Amino acid sequence: MMEIQLIINDINYKVDIDVNMRLIDLLxxxxxxxxxxxxxxxxxxxxxxxxxxGESVNSCLVMAFQANGSNIITIEGLENNGELDPxxxxxxxxxxxxxxxxxxxxxxSTKALLDKHPNPTREEIREGMSxxxxxxxxxxxxxxxxxxxxxxxxxxxNDFKNSW
Amino acid sequence: xxxxxxxxxxxxxxxGYGNGFPDVSNAEVQLLEGGKVxxxxxxxxxxxxxxxxxxQIGAEALNMDHKDIVLVSEDTSQMMDSGTAAATxxxxxTGNAVKIACENFNKRLFDLAKVELGLNSTAGLVAQDGxxxxxxxxxxxxxxxxxxxxxxxDIIRVVGSFTAQTVKMDDETxxxxxxxxxxxxxxxxxxxxxxxxxxxELLKAAFAQDVGRAxxxxxxxxQMDGGFAMxxxxxxFEDLALENGVMKNRKFSKYLLPTxxxxxxxxxxxxxxxxxxxxxxAKGIGEPVTIxxxxxxxxxxxxxxxxxxxxxxxxxxxxxxALRESEESEAI
Ligand code: FES
Ligand code: FES
Numbered sequence: 407m408m409e410i411q412l413i414i415n416d417i418n419y420k421v422d423i424d425v426n427m428r429l430i431d432l433l434x435x436x437x438x439x440x441x442x443x444x445x446x447x448x449x450x451x452x453x454x455x456x457x458x459x460g461e462s463v464n465s466c467l468v469m470a471f472q473a474n475g476s477n478i479i480t481i482e483g484l485e486n487n488g489e490l491d492p493x494x495x496x497x498x499x500x501x502x503x504x505x506x507x508x509x510x511x512x513x514x515s516t517k518a519l520l521d522k523h524p525n526p527t528r529e530e531i532r533e534g535m536s537x538x539x540x541x542x543x544x545x546x547x548x549x550x551x552x553x554x555x556x557x558x559x560x561x562x563x564n565d566f567k568n569s570w
Numbered sequence: 571x572x573x574x575x576x577x578x579x580x581x582x583x584x585x586g587y588g589n590g591f592p593d594v595s596n597a598e599v600q601l602l603e604g605g606k607v608x609x610x611x612x613x614x615x616x617x618x619x620x621x622x623x624x625x626q627i628g629a630e631a632l633n634m635d636h637k638d639i640v641l642v643s644e645d646t647s648q649m650m651d652s653g654t655a656a657a658t659x660x661x662x663x664t665g666n667a668v669k670i671a672c673e674n675f676n677k678r679l680f681d682l683a684k685v686e687l688g689l690n691s692t693a694g695l696v697a698q699d700g701x702x703x704x705x706x707x708x709x710x711x712x713x714x715x716x717x718x719x720x721x722x723x724d725i726i727r728v729v730g731s732f733t734a735q736t737v738k739m740d741d742e743t744x745x746x747x748x749x750x751x752x753x754x755x756x757x758x759x760x761x762x763x764x765x766x767x768x769x770x771e772l773l774k775a776a777f778a779q780d781v782g783r784a785x786x787x788x789x790x791x792x793q794m795d796g797g798f799a800m801x802x803x804x805x806x807f808e809d810l811a812l813e814n815g816v817m818k819n820r821k822f823s824k825y826l827l828p829t830x831x832x833x834x835x836x837x838x839x840x841x842x843x844x845x846x847x848x849x850x851x852a853k854g855i856g857e858p859v860t861i862x863x864x865x866x867x868x869x870x871x872x873x874x875x876x877x878x879x880x881x882x883x884x885x886x887x888x889x890x891x892a893l894r895e896s897e898e899s900e901a902i
């Protein structure tokens with residue numbers, strides 16, 4: 407047992423963990439953040455994608471103790487005061503979701519990409535999503551959603567600027 | 571060397587269980603407290619959009635806003651059976667059951683409205699947005715809300731059932747009508763074959779799917795994209811390495827699914843030719859959308875390289891071997 411401290415979705419946590427616990431188990435089993443999914447447990451499917459200190463990572467490949475002192479965003483952290491994140495909204499509006507299992511991971515990968523590159527091309531979006539396997543959708547509507555989210559994010563910034 | 575080729579695949583596909591097998595869907599419609607309407611149906615949602623489609627079909631049949639409809643599904647203690655979410659059958663089969671149940675529900679409410687409004691007959695009654703009124707004298711009107719209060723001790727719940735019509739094929743002669751309805755589709759692709767590595771790359775694709783009528787065009791296109799990607803994987807990557815019934819490559823690192831980089835933008839074309847026995851003409855497309863893609867890719871590989879592959883998936887090794895063999899046989 408050891409104690410770690412970390413920030414998840416803007417909340418400070420102090421938790422006791424087993425040294426051989428994976429980050430995904432900490433999130434899902436210990437903290438109840440079950441939006442993050444486990445598909446393969448070996449870094450191939452991307453269902454467990456989260457953002458850790460600004461980088462998208464597979465939480466099944468990170469040990470919980472390695473997250474000590476880090477700042478993490480999971481799918482639960484995207485919604486803001488009951489409002490969907492523009493990326494989530496775009497996924498809904500474009501009909502990008504079928505069974506939904508891969509979607510938290512895909513949305514987080516989309517966010518990780520847009521946080522760094524606010525204006526990617528369609529090909530760059532494809533690349534940014536290539537670590538996330540989806541059995542249902544063929545990805546194209548997720549790419550449409552990412553493009554729509556880019557517009558929303560731009561408008562949001564303008565609104566923000568205009569409000570000043 | 572990189573060689574390009576185009577290929578076409580076409581298919582027709584019978585939906586439902588078929589071949590005379592009893593294919594039954596049931597739906598129930600109930601007047602709820604406050605005048606909303608509940609549709610109880612066994613259709614399982616696995617991401618294909620059954621819930622959305624059933625609500626849309628219900629809203630059309632009930633002539634009311636989809637927001638006033640509550641769909642309850644997948645709880646076998648609360649509803650009758652609507653068969654499996656399989657065989658591309660929910661939109662057509664269960665969609666028909668929902669439509670019939672809604673029509674029965676309207677008839678039932680008309681009978682009650684006749685009594686409540688003191689009319690001689692149900693003729694000319696209209697159901698619209700949660701009201702029932704007499705077309706020739708619209709002041710004669712009662713709302714679902716009022717009806718639900720009046721009949722709260724006497725639950726108004728009606729059933730609709732649909733059984734698909736199929737005829738078993740004769741064992742001797744092979745004669746029959748094993749499926750109804752059929753859906754049709756066509757896919758054309760442009761590929762590039764790298765004759766040095768055996769890699770096949772998709773460059774362009776167009777895909778046309780007959781749906782009878784698209785209940786929800788966005789869902790239809792989503793299914794077309796998904797079917798395309800699934801079939802692309804089946805054709806080029808996915809190899810179920812079975813040994814004595816056990817899959818040996820049970821890992822995504824060994825069983826390759828297409829990624830977003832393997833998939834391309836597909837020009838999806840929805841063909842609407844309403845089917846007379848279907849709910850508002852709509853047919854299912856779940857399985858058919860996976861069918862013509864593989865043949866189209868194989869034909870394009872042949873067009874590009876002159877090599878016919880008869881065994882899936884077309885891995886680079888397999889294609890290289892076939893290319894070498896065809897060169898050798900040409901040399902002889
Ligand atoms: S569960 Fe982590 S990559 Fe699949
Ligand atoms: S929506 Fe089902 S796996 Fe992506």
